[in-house]
Amino acid sequence: MIDVQRLRVLRMVAEHGSFNKAAAALRLTPSAVSQHIAALERSLGAQVVARSTRGVTLTQAGRIMVGAAESVAAELELARQQVDRLNTGRVQLTVATFTSGGRHLLPGALARLLATHPHTVLHVREGEPEDTLPLVRQGAVDLALAYHFDGPLPTGPGPGSSLHWTALLEDPLHVVLPEGHRLAGRESLDIAELAAEPWVLGCSKTEAYLRRYAERAGFEPEMRGTTTDYFFARSLVAAGMGISLIPSIALVPAVPGVHAVPVKAPAPTRHIGVATIDRRRDHPHVTTFIRALREQAAQQPESGHG
Known part of the structure; x- marks a missing residue:
């Protein structure tokens, strides 16, 4: 045994x-x-x-x-939740999310869920996909709002095929420039046109993505700063430190003094979706919440240039 x-x-x-x-x-x-x-x-x-x-x-x-081991851990956690539901009569749902996606998609989706299942006890955990997707596999969270770029999901060690991925929206990245920049009036930009520009970015994965695109375009980007917050990165652009590469949904709320320009195709894009495991995704609360996330994603406006 x-x-x-x-x-x-x-x-x-x-x-x-x-x-x-x-x-x-x-x-x-x-x-x-x-x-x-x-x-x-x-x-x-x-x-x-x-x-x-x-x-x-x-x-x-x-x-x-x-x-x-992942399957055993998930089954034990599911059993614990079922026993808790017997003892309390309440259903608990734990949702993991990355920051910018959570800010724009979660509040409306949570409100829709509670309108249908008002006695649900909700828990939210913030983290990057490489941290939260293994938690879904382990049963520590019921589902994760996550993203990936042009590679596979960062599922961590073990078989990632145990995850079920529901696509929600495509989130193209924009170049963010200071107002008055010589390229701020363009309808779109090629990454190669930005070879001489200094950069300030909002997360390390965006930096890695930019470096891959820059390498294809034949230049080494000059990094002036990397933050963990896209709003902060745009504030640094407004201050004149450099330019940035920001996902569309992170362009809200607007920051005065900057202008966002789409990147020409093939544009760097975040693929946003929700990850569950098969034994959880047919649960009524999970099904309702995924439907609410899809409805919320469909309502996302096209990003402006401010």
């Missing part, structure tokens, strides 16, 4: 990439973590991690077992 605690230890090793970091997260000693993994390997008759001086990586057997 496979020990559930050993599966939990393996999941943490996969998440952190080392025995020492997993031990710290679990409040165990590295030796205890190593013993759990060794015992799991003995019970399976297969190696689940490959050890090296750079840390540990999952073997094929390890990836299979991490997927099983």
Whole structure:
């Protein structure tokens, strides 16, 4: 029989990439973590991690077992919620979201959900997709409002196929320029036209995305600053520090002194959607909430240039 605690230890090793970091997260000693993994390997008759001086990586057997660990954790959390519902008569729904998406999509969707299910106990957790999508797989949250660029979903270790993705909207990025900039009157811009400009950006992933586009255009962008807030980044543009690359929904509320111009096709775009796991997405509250998010996304106006 496979020990559930050993599966939990393996999941943490996969998440952190080392025995020492997993031990710290679990409040165990590295030796205890190593013993759990060794015992799991003995019970399976297969190696689940490959050890090296750079840390540990999952073997094929390890990836299979991490997927099983995610499923077990999700089932136990779902069972706990069902027991809680029996004891209290209330349904709890935990929603994870990234900041700009949550600001524009969640309030209206939450209001729609509560109008249909007024006794729902709601919890909201803020975080980036690479942090929240693994929580969906583990059953720690019921669904996550998330995004990705032109790559796959950042699902973390284990089989991302266990996630069900419902697309909500396309969120193209705009170049944000100071008022009076020589290019501010253009209807659209090519990234290559901005090779000589300094940049201030609103998140590290946008910076990585810009660098990929800039490399294709044959230049190295000069970074003057990276923030964790798009509003702050636009304020720095208004102050004359540089230009920025901002998703459409993060252009609201307006910041005086800046002008947003669309990027020419193929424009860099965030793909926004909601992630669930199959065993949760047919739950009436989850179904209602996803429908509410889709309705809210459909009402998003086209971004202005302010």
